[in-house]
C-alpha cells in the first residue's frame with residue numbers, strides 16, 4: 001500500500017526527526033544555552049592598556065593579555081568590580097557583642113565590619129579621617145571606641161568622630177564632618193552580611209542574590225541563629241580569578257577525609273567529614289564574584305569560602321564554618337585543624353595551577369566560564385564608560401565634605417605644634433586616593 005504524506009508525517013520516525021531538527025535549530029539560535037562550566041572562552045575580550053588612565057577593548061581569540069598577572073587589569077577590576085559589587089563578607093554570628101569587628105582587605109580597599117551598640121552591623125573604610133592611617137589593626141577584635149594610634153582620633157561604633165585631641169579648639173574644625181566613611185551593608189534573613197563600596201548615597205541589594213540565597217538556605221539550614229564555629233584567613237600567591245572553587249573542591253574534600261580518618265567514627269567531626277566528602281549531601285551556592293558557600297546537611301554545617309584579591313598575584317582566602325546547633329570544644333578544635341590543613345593544601349594546588357597558567361604550560365580550559373564572562377562583561381562596560389568620560393571612574397572614592405575647613409584647621413594645628421608624632425609624609429588629610 002502506498003504511503004501518503006499524512007502517513008509519513010504521523011509516523012514515529014518523522015516525529016523524532018522533526019524533534020531533533022527543532023532542538024538543533026534552538027541550539028544554534030541560542031548558543032548561550034549550550035555553555036557549561038567547562039567550555040573554553042573562545043571570544044574573550046582583550047584589555048590593552050593605552051596609557052595610565054584609559055583602556056581599550058579589542059576582539060581576540062585568547063584570554064586577555066595581563067588577565068592573570070597584569071597590574072592594569074587588576075586596577076580595572078578594582079574600579080569596575082570591587083568598587084561597586086555586593087560582596088559577601090561575614091555572618092552576623094561572627095559579631096557576638098557590640099564592638100566586635102572584623103577587618104578585610106578587598107582588592108586593596110581596607111574595610112572593617114563592626115557591631116554597633118544598637119546591635120546593627122555596619123561597615124567602614126578602615127582609614128582614619130585625619131591622615132589616613134588604619135583604624136583596626138587586628139583582623140578581629142572588640143572595642144566600642146576605635147582609636148587611631150597615630151594622633152589619637154577616636155571613633156564610635158557608628159563611625160562618628162568622638163575625640164580629636166588638640167583639634168577641639170581649632171577654629172573651623174567640625175567633628176561631625178570627619179566621621180569614618182561608611183560602606184553600604186545588607187544583612188540577609190540568613191544573617192549573611194554583604195558590603196558594597198560604592199560611594200553613592202544608596203545601593204540597592206541584588207534581589208537575584210537574595211532569592212538564590214533564600215532557596216539555598218532552605219536546603220542548607222543556614223539561618224541568622226546559626227553559630228560561627230571556626231574560621232581563618234590564609235594567603236596564596238595566585239591571581240584570584242584562578243577558579244579553584246569548583247576545580248579543586250573534590251581534592252579539598254578528599255584531603256579532609258584523609259586527614260580525619262583516624263578520628264572516632266562516632267564523633268561529630270566524623271559526621272562532618274562524611275558529609276563533606278559525600279557529594280550527594282553537599283550543596284553549594286556561588287556568590288559572584290569571590291564566594292562559594294557549601295552546605296554539609298548531614299552534619300548541620302555550612303562553610304563559606306571567599307577569595308579576596310590582594311594584588312594581581314596574591315589572594316587572601318577566608319573560610320568560616322557555621323553550625324546550626326551546638327558543637328563541643330574538642331570537635332571545634334579538630335574541625336579547625338582539619339580545615340586549616342585542607343585549605344593550605346588547596347592553596348598549594350591553586351598556586352601550582354597559577355604557575356602553570358602563567359607560564360603557559362597549561363591551557364585555560366579549566367576556567368569557570370560563567371564567572372569569567374561576567375567579569376569580562378563588567379570590565380568591558382566600565383572601560384567603555386571611562387572612554388566616554390575621558391578618564392578613570394572610581395566608584396568607591398569619597399570626596400570629604402568640609403575639606404577646606406579641615407585643611408585650615410590642620411594647618412593651624414601644625415603651626416601651634418599641637419600634633420604629637422604626626423605624619424611626616426605630607427599625606428592629604430582626608431581624601432582617599434582611590
Ligand code: FES
Pocket residue numbers: 128129130131132133148149150151152153
Ligand atoms: S589620628 Fe589617625 S592619622 Fe592622625
